[in-house]
Amino acid sequence: MTAPAIGLEANADLLYRTMLGRRHWTTTELVGRLGWSTDRLSAVLDDLSREGLVAESAEQLGALRAVEPCLALPAMVARRFRGPVRDGLPPADEVARFVAMNQPPAGRVGERSRFEGLDDVASFVERMAATVRGEVVQLVPTFVPGSFEFSRQVAEAVLRRGATLRIVWSSKVLEEPAAAEHAKWLAVRWSAPRVVDHVPMRVTLVDGATAVLHDDEGCAGVIQSTRALDSLTLIADRLWRNGVEVGNTQVHADARSGGARNEMVLRLLADGLTDDAIARRIGVSVRTVRNDVAGAMAGLRARSRFQAGVRAVQLGLV
Structure with missing residues (x-):
């Protein structure tokens, strides 16, 4: 069967498909796998980064990972569609087929009782963000480089679907320049984070039906118990009400x-x-x-x- 065309140049297409095969990669590993020079790899990685198809690893310094197709490809197409030259759009049925081919095995979300690492968590959250119906709520106590909580791809996916994005940060998160810049980016999109002195837990709630909760050691698990979700929602609502909106919220x-x-x-x-x-x-x-x-x-x-x-x-x- 012919591989679906997803609108990438040949080298970028090959690299993206290769990166989907593992949780994350170092540039040395990719050079060894593909047999490319470091300069050639860097150039193609730059292309994928501009398209929003690769992201920084949250668990290995200097490593990169492929953003989930169900989230990355629609975002890529949306950017191209908005651009001044409205061509180069991949066929809709080919994009849909590629996404379907790269979905995880069928099964209930709650069956994910454990993750292989932070990048595995990020991929899981990306898949949820790509199908959200109503709201995503994030409680973020600390800044973690490469974390999905500071991913523009995730935020864009949620907002593009017409869902609400409510984010509460601990005040120390804003001490990080990357977080402050992300807050400005969110504010222009009517989704400015709110800040409180202390956020007691790191959790992402999607549609009030599924939560990803991190423990004190950074390990994450999926929660779908109604009682637990109700408790998390009450905590999130209280923090949101008490939070102060970040920065200048005037929308241009x-x-x-x-x-x-x-x-x-x-x-x-x-x-x-x-x-x-x-x-x-x-x-x-x-x-x-x-x-x-x-x-x-x-x-x-x-x-x-x-x-x-x-x-x-x-x-x-x-």
């Missing part, structure tokens, strides 16, 4: 235009709303909506509004 006017508006138009288009209804929902003129819809149809190579909506869903744009 241009944050509501361009890419953010295009994604909202696509989402409402996929829901079957008319141009008039979409215009009323997001507060712009009908002409603006029609221009966005026409651009979406051209960018997605769709012959109808319905087909544009379907392809947007297939590609993970909404």
Whole structure:
């Protein structure tokens, strides 16, 4: 069977598929596996990094890992779709087939009673973020380089699906420049973190149905017990209410235009709303909506509004 085309240059495609085979890699290991020079590998890794397909390892200094396809590929396509040149989009069915081929074996989420390390936890959270329906809540007591709590890919996936992202940090997290920069990035997307003096636990809750909880030694486990989830939710809600929003939360006017508006138009288009209804929902003129819809149809190579909506869903744009 022919391997699905995912819109990458040949070297980048090979490297990404190779990296999916293990939890994380050092550059020395990749050079040995692929037989490439260090310069060639570095150049291709830079390409994958710009596309959001690789991330820093949270458990091995200097190592890198592949971001889960179900999260990384829709984000890549969304960025290309928003760009000035709307070509180079991989076929929607090929992207969907590649994601399906790289999904973990079927089974209930709760069957993940243990993880192989922090990068395994990150992959698990990425898969949950790619399917979230309502809300992701994160309680973060410390800054961990390479952690999914500071991943733009994870945050983008949650927000692109129209879900809410609520983040509470311990005040010492903001002492890290990378965290402060991430807070500014989140604020422009209406998701500024809140800060309290002390966060008692490191936990990520998804849709109130699943939680990833880290113990004092950094080991993580999955929680789906209703009683435990209710307790974690009460703690998260209390911390959120008591938290102070980070930095300047004034949203720039241009944050509501361009890419953010295009994604909202696509989402409402996929829901079957008319141009008039979409215009009323997001507060712009009908002409603006029609221009966005026409651009979406051209960018997605769709012959109808319905087909544009379907392809947007297939590609993970909404």
